[in-house]
Amino acid sequence: MKTVCYSKKSKGEITRDKILAEATRLINQKGFEATSINDLVKATGLKKGCLYFHFPGKDELMMTILDKAKTDMLETIKSGLNGKTPAERLNNFFKGVLEYQRSCGFAGGCIFGNTALEMSDKDERMTFFVKDFFDKWIELIRKVVKEAQDHGEARNDIPAVVMAKHIVMTIEGGIMLTRLEKSEKPLKDCVDSLRILIGLKK
Amino acid sequence: MKTVCYSKKSKGEITRDKILAEATRLINQKGFEATSINDLVKATGLKKGCLYFHFPGKDELMMTILDKAKTDMLETIKSGLNGKTPAERLNNFFKGVLEYQRSCGFAGGCIFGNTALEMSDKDERMTFFVKDFFDKWIELIRKVVKEAQDHGEARNDIPAVVMAKHIVMTIEGGIMLTRLEKSEKPLKDCVDSLRILIGLKK
Numbered sequence: 001m002k003t004v005c006y007s008k009k010s011k012g013e014i015t016r017d018k019i020l021a022e023a024t025r026l027i028n029q030k031g032f033e034a035t036s037i038n039d040l041v042k043a044t045g046l047k048k049g050c051l052y053f054h055f056p057g058k059d060e061l062m063m064t065i066l067d068k069a070k071t072d073m074l075e076t077i078k079s080g081l082n083g084k085t086p087a088e089r090l091n092n093f094f095k096g097v098l099e100y101q102r103s104c105g106f107a108g109g110c111i112f113g114n115t116a117l118e119m120s121d122k123d124e125r126m127t128f129f130v131k132d133f134f135d136k137w138i139e140l141i142r143k144v145v146k147e148a149q150d151h152g153e154a155r156n157d158i159p160a161v162v163m164a165k166h167i168v169m170t171i172e173g174g175i176m177l178t179r180l181e182k183s184e185k186p187l188k189d190c191v192d193s194l195r196i197l198i199g200l201k202k
Numbered sequence: 203m204k205t206v207c208y209s210k211k212s213k214g215e216i217t218r219d220k221i222l223a224e225a226t227r228l229i230n231q232k233g234f235e236a237t238s239i240n241d242l243v244k245a246t247g248l249k250k251g252c253l254y255f256h257f258p259g260k261d262e263l264m265m266t267i268l269d270k271a272k273t274d275m276l277e278t279i280k281s282g283l284n285g286k287t288p289a290e291r292l293n294n295f296f297k298g299v300l301e302y303q304r305s306c307g308f309a310g311g312c313i314f315g316n317t318a319l320e321m322s323d324k325d326e327r328m329t330f331f332v333k334d335f336f337d338k339w340i341e342l343i344r345k346v347v348k349e350a351q352d353h354g355e356a357r358n359d360i361p362a363v364v365m366a367k368h369i370v371m372t373i374e375g376g377i378m379l380t381r382l383e384k385s386e387k388p389l390k391d392c393v394d395s396l397r398i399l400i401g402l403k404k
Contacts, residue, residue: 031320033236107323116382117316118233121309131382158395165379165388166395172378173371180318180333186367193360193368197399 016054018044024065028111031118032062062115062126069111070133076100077140086148087201093141094191097171101178101187109179113172138164148200155199163198170194218256220246226267230313233320234264264317264328271313272335278302279342288350289403295343296393299373303380303389311381315374340366350402357401365400372396 009017022043026035037058041048055061080096083089112133119126142164148154154163174190194200211219224245228237239260243250257263282298285291314335321328344366350356356365376392396402 029323031233031235033233109319109322113378114319116378117311117319120311120381120384121231127382134379134382158398162391162395165391166372166399169375169379169388169392170368170372171375173374173376176315176318176374177336177367177371179322180329180336182322186371189364189367190371193364196360197368 012054015046015050019046019051019054019061020065020068023061024069024111027062027065028109028114029107032058032115033118059123059125063129066111066115066126066129066133070129070136073112073133074136074140077137081140081144085153085201086144086151087153089144090141090148090154090200091195091202093144094195098184098187098191101175102184106178106182106184106187110172110175113175134168138168141167145198153201167194167198214256217248217252221248221253221256221263222267222270225263226271226313229264229267230311230316231309234260234317235320261325261327265331268313268317268328268331268335272331272338275314275335276338276342279339283342283346287355287403288346288353289355291346292343292350292356292402293397293404295346296397300386300389300393303377304386308380308384308386308389312374312377315377336370340370343369347400355403369396369400 019040023035023040026039026043030039035058037048037051040046040051044051055064076096077093080093081089083092112130115126116130116134119130138161142160145154145163145167146160149156149160149163158166170190171187171194174187177186177190178184180186221242225237225242228241228245232241237260239250239253242248242253246253257266278298279295282295283291285294314332317328318332318336321332340363344362347356347365347369348362351358351362351365360368372392373389373396376389379388379392380386382388
């Protein structure tokens with residue numbers, strides 16, 4: 001009996017995915033501005049015309065990458081925030097951050113942090129998009145922090161939204177230092193100190 | 203009586219300073235990789251040959267910028283850590299961070315954070331240099347945190363070095379968010395929450 005796989009991707013979709021994967025890798029490594037269409041031609045082995053057929057320009061390509069990364073990352077954060085109690089959800093989230101960076105070999109960092117630093121002063125659309133990602137991330141953390149505070153599982157002398165921002169800022173700084181040192185230590189110190197400072201129950 | 207000013211700069215030194223100032227501005231705005239020699243020709247109005255006379259290449263230029271920024275920034279941090287008590291020194295340092303970013307109009311961020319994110323995976327010399335800056339910054343903070351802990355002016359259930367790293371990481375994340383939002387709020391939230399979380403006396 002012949003098996004028909006309806007989810008099989010078309011040749012065009014496979015090419016598009018290949019461009020996105022190579023562009024993401026290059027942009028994480030070199031930065032957006034420094035990645036040229038010629039770099040992509042070399043990395044993918046495709047012709048320039050083929051790249052432009054799939055993406056009208058580098059800006060569109062970057063927005064597609066950010067859009068996919070935003071969906072993926074927010075899903076990863078949501079699924080990382082799992083557990084029976086709010087404290088367990090936050091503890092699992094901290095573990096997840098470490099595991100995620102470990103799986104990347106502590107290279108590449110955070111595409112949103114990188115884009116924030118690279119594009120904040122020059123591209124309004126990307127800045128808005130990255131800001132929206134951080135707002136959504138902070139809101140996901142804020143909800144759980146508020147629950148933890150209400151249940152006496154975290155200190156409550158700081159508003160939940162400020163505590164959530166503090167957590168996200170420290171993690172972004174921790175990712176930067178951990179990438180710089182190519183070692184888990186700074187990020188491990190970062191989440192360990194966060195747990196103690198916010199008075200998180202085990 | 204004729205006044206002789208011995209500190210007057212030579213024409214060559216003035217040109218060199220001009221190149222460094224424009225290069226710093228461009229690199230903070232666009233990133234290192236994306237700043238080309240042609241950008242510098244446009245920004246300074248100098249000929250390419252003149253640029254190469256002062257700096258053999260972009261890497262040398264960047265190392266000179268980082269070297270100057272490192273000296274300046276460590277001096278700024280040291281003078282920011284002033285006050286009679288350790289708690290006063292840390293509080294003044296936090297105020298100084300806010301004032302410094304305000305004076306930059308919340309643009310440009312931190313050249314070391316930017317370079318860490320841009321160059322961590324590709325240039326060993328710059329990575330080493332930036333890592334050394336963060337090590338020295340953390341050490342300056344660690345000493346004052348330790349004094350504050352010993353004098354009962356900060357909580358002491360976290361080693362001073364981890365607390366110092368936490369402070370530096372949160373500030374770097376805070377600078378990133380404040381630059382993204384072009385608003386003082388994230389960095390203000392960052393230092394306010396740091397003061398409370400580390401139990402710093404006023």
